[in-house]
Amino acid sequence: DTGVSQNPRHKITKRGQNVTFRCDPISEHNRLYWYRQTLGQGPEFLTYFQNEAQLEKSRLLSDRFSAERPKGSFSTLEIQRTEQGDSAMYLCASSLERLGRMNTEAFFGQGTRLTVV
Amino acid sequence: SQQGEEDPQALSIQEGENATMNCSYKTSINNLQWYRQNSGRGLVHLILIRSNEREKHSGRLRVTLDTSKKSSSLLITASRAADTASYFCATPKPAGNKLTFGGGTRVLVKP
Secondary structure (H helix, E strand, C coil): CCCCEEECCEEEECCCCCEEEEEECCCCCCEEEEEEECCCCCCEEEEEEECCEEEEECCCCCCCEEEECCCCCCEEEEECCCCHHHCEEEEEEEECCECCECCCCCEECCCEEEEEC | CCCCEEECCEEEEECCCCEEEEEECCCCCCEEEEEEECCCCCEEEEEEEECCCCEEEECCEEEEEECCCCEEEEEECCCCHHHCEEEEEEEECCCCCCEEECCCEEEEEEC
16 A cells, blocks of 8 residues: 555543654655644644655644654654643645646545544 | 635435535635545545636546636535545645645435
8 A cells, every 4th residue: 555654543542641643655755744633624734844844833733742754754743741632633644746836636644533531 | 714615514415416515715726626534534635626727527526616706616426325425625825735624515425
């Protein structure tokens, strides 16, 4: 399977614990995005990377959230001191952006569903 | 408020019928994209329509774009039970290609 892979698929954690999610994008894709989706809503943008550089972070990304893409391949999203409000589906997407061809389609992973109890 | 807003929020139809949903957006766009999401799963890209296109087809899907009204529609013809899902429109920001999604239309196709 050469699609976007996310692990774990589900995570239940106690409030106050730290969690880390992993995303493996499609291998040749240079852009990687993280989104958060709560029940009944559309996904909301959190942050994105161009290769290993984190180029933008949403205001939704509080200082308890940190994302990395150390070698421009896989990415991790860590949430420290989780709160019940962090319960959501965390979606990763990747795309291939080329000069002169903007805004191509994004390929999404299956998501990681986080439940904070 | 969201850049893309879908209408209706929910739709229930019989298998074989057509399903139409609409999306409105606020700012100018390079393209508009439609995605499908089955319950609890990731999003699947359906179709991308560029701002200089008015209509696009892909299999049983037909998408229209009216940039003067800042709206798009997605038509699913001859629906099947497997089309049961949530459908989202999304518009990318010019810089970064990050997508802004609407709240989605939940489609139920009854066999």
